Amino acid sequence: MAQFDVNSTSVENIISSIKAGEIAIPEIQRPFVWDGSKVRDLMDSLYKGFPVGYIIVWKNPDVRLKDGKISSGKKILIDGQQRITAIQAAVVGQQVVDSTYKKKRITIAFNPIDEVFEVCNPAIEKDVKWIPDIAQVFDVSFNAWEFVNNYCQINGLDGQQPEINKTLMKLMSIKGINLGVTELSQALTIDEVTDIFIRINSQGVVLSQADFAMSKISSDDKYGGNEIRKMIDYFCHFMQRPSDYEQIISNDADFAKSDALNKIKWIVQEQEDIYVPNYADVLRVSFTHKFKRGKIADLVSLLSGRNFETRENLESIAQDSFQQLREGVEAFVSETNFKRYLMIVRSTGIIDSSLVRSQNVLNFGYILYLSLKDMKVESAVIETLVRKWIVLSILTGRYSGSAESAIDYDIKRFTEQNPVQFLKNTEAGELSDAFWDTVLVQRLDTSVSSSPYFLTFLMAQVKRGARGFLSSQIDVQSLIEQRGDIHHIFPKKYLQKNGVNNRKDYNQIANYVYTQSEINIKIKDDAPCEYMANMRKQVAGEGNFYGSITTMEDLEANLAENCIPVEFMEMDIFDYALFLDTRRTMMAQYIRDYYRSLD
Incomplete structure (x- = not known):
């Protein structure tokens, strides 16, 4: 045919x-x-x-x-x-x-x-x-x-x-x-039409399954689909451009009179920049939360009234699906839900959007929060489960590949099994001692500063209140928020002058640390043993070189907060490889201790 x-x-x-x-x-x-x-x-x-x-x-x-x-x-x-x-x-x-x-x-x-x-x-x-x-x-x-x-x-x-x-x-x-x-x-079939839809290019923008679902939702004039679409669309728009609120409402008189507007207008007064969802994120979270499915194409089927067993389309299923979707969207845009979820996100040490590369990590975190809340799980347990799952997902790259399949698998396990036990089983399988002692150490051997492992290390520093390198009072959180410098512990030009000319080698994340700009500038291109000799003089009261640390005890504490071995103070170019190996191991242990503290 x-x-x-x-x-x-x-x-x-x-x-x-x-x-x-x-x-x-x-x-x-x-x-x-x-x-x-x-x-x-x-x-x-x-x-x-x-x-x-x-x-x-x-x-x-x-x-x-x-x-x-x-x-x-x-x-x-x-x-x-x-x-x-x-x-x-x-x-x-x-x-x-x-x-x-x-x-x-x-x-x-x-x-x-x-x-x-x-x-x-x-x-x-x-x-x-x-x-x-x-x-x-x-x-x-x-x-x-x-x-x-x-x-x-x-x-x-x-x-x-x-x-x-x-x-x-x-x-x-x-x-x-x-x-x-x-x-x-x-x-x-819905899958075939979805595939055709995704392959179509419109004005250079590749259309997605979420686009197709939004088309289906907004073309509905029987079960309030278009109002659902507007709730999603305007919520995302107000979050990014709150100044457009009056203009949009004046141009959409019908929506301005609706209860739907009352549910989303609170976002106009917020200045959220950690989790800024687009319409696809809202759709994914709302759908998976209410339907316990991860495949957006299934949403189009359900909104069409699809009975997956008999393969016929029933109005009762379509009507119920639109109602469930609306409930899911309303749960997403709820001021109480959204703010409480973000509180949990921040409690992991994620204080800036730059610390999370995968939007689906945050999406699933919200799905999990809303689902556990529906299951009447105690709030303290919800916080622990969501907090640890977010960090586990980042460390294991859980949603970096086939995100829909992983989301579908995870939401079913969390809601069909004991959620606490599912987390423990996943930890046992994916965050074993072998992961912390070997796998993570190996993954820290990279020059990509946006690596999820380095970002998790920074999250751990934020969570534990670590100070910037050689700083007495300025912490890593403040440096991230103020866009401070990522400093090469073994200065880049020093390494290059001594034959380390490959970017992959001198830009190792184990050679990175947050520090104040003025400290970074003063260190210049000196060997660690040289600029740390100045720090020894400083703590001995013989001058003021970098920052305001004044005791050896505080200096050693600062090095520990940044996972830098004390022996580093005597190192030069010949110790660079040893330094990287040692610091990777220390960073992995630091991240492990941080993860275990999230209970």
Whole structure:
């Protein structure tokens, strides 16, 4: 059986189908991203009869209603939204919502003499050669004969009415031009349609399963799907651009009156920068929390009413799925839930977004928090489980590969088994003594400063209140927050002068430490044994060289906080390899002790 049909239909028919609700253009999270010049170029291509590409639609599966009748699914426009919206903007005069969520007109002008299109501007509006807004030509009340006569008279074109009329008819014929339409078979599975959807490029942006799910949600007009979409979209937008609040609300009067707005508007007053979710993150957390599944494609199936056992689509399942999704989204955007989760995140030592490379680590942490809360687990136990799972996930790269599969596996184990025991079993398998003593030491042998192992070391320093290298009072947390310097303990130029010229060697993370800028500058390019000799003089009261440490006891404590062996004070280039090996072992032990302190 063919997986799709290819046919054509006129621009006018497509617009009519959209107005009649036969084709749903999802109010997807991306606003209209084309600028006026692209709309102008599209009109020019249509006018000249040039191809403008196919649009792709998919008919939702038919759903069996409660009374046994079959409800025919709508067609969803899954590719071509920008082109169709551009045509509606220019031809119908429809307003579009731009990237700042402001409604505006994109007005396209046409010069019948030169047969050129342009984005309307004040100069064009004053020039009688131009039709300043082609939408007036397509209005049902437009009188072509009267227009042509007036146009020729104003422009001194007596006798040229036939030519201008011919040009005007060509312009008006845009509505009759056929566009290619690829209609995906209703028999295709959700997975197959999702795969097709993901492969489509729209304005250079690869569409994802989350995009597809958002299309499905926002095209629903029966179970409140579009309001769910707006809750997700606006929450994320307000978090990143709170200044747009008044503008968005003034442009969306219906949502402004809804209870949904009351649930998300608190975020406008916050300045959160550790966990800043996008719509895909909100969707993933909300879905996995409520449905205990990790595969977003399953969400599209469920919202279509899919019964996975009988393989039929039931309205009762669709209705229940939309209700559960809304509950999941409301749990995500809850001020209480969000702030309490972030409190747990910060308690791990994550005080800056730069310390977490994987957004899915934080996503699953929130899924786990919400799920354990639903299970009525004691708050102290929730905090411990979530805190340790976040750090375990970072150390093991748990969600760096097939994240959906890992998420699906983990949420089922946490909710179907004793969650405390599942954590213990996972620790026994993945954080054994062999991991701390050997595996982690080996993984610390890297030059990537964004390595999760180095970042976890910094988290451990923050958690344990460690001070910056050679600092008496300034701690690592303050240095991270103020974007302090990452210093080479064996200075880079010192190593290079002594033959260590490979970046991979002198940029080893075991050679990195946070320190104050002024200390870093004073150390310059000296060997450790040289600049630490100055520190010996300083603690002996013979000068002030770096920072304000004044006792040998405090100096040794500072070295320990940074996992630097005391023997380091006597080292030079010949000890560099030994220093790296020793510090990696110390760092691994430090991270182990930190992890075990998270109970």
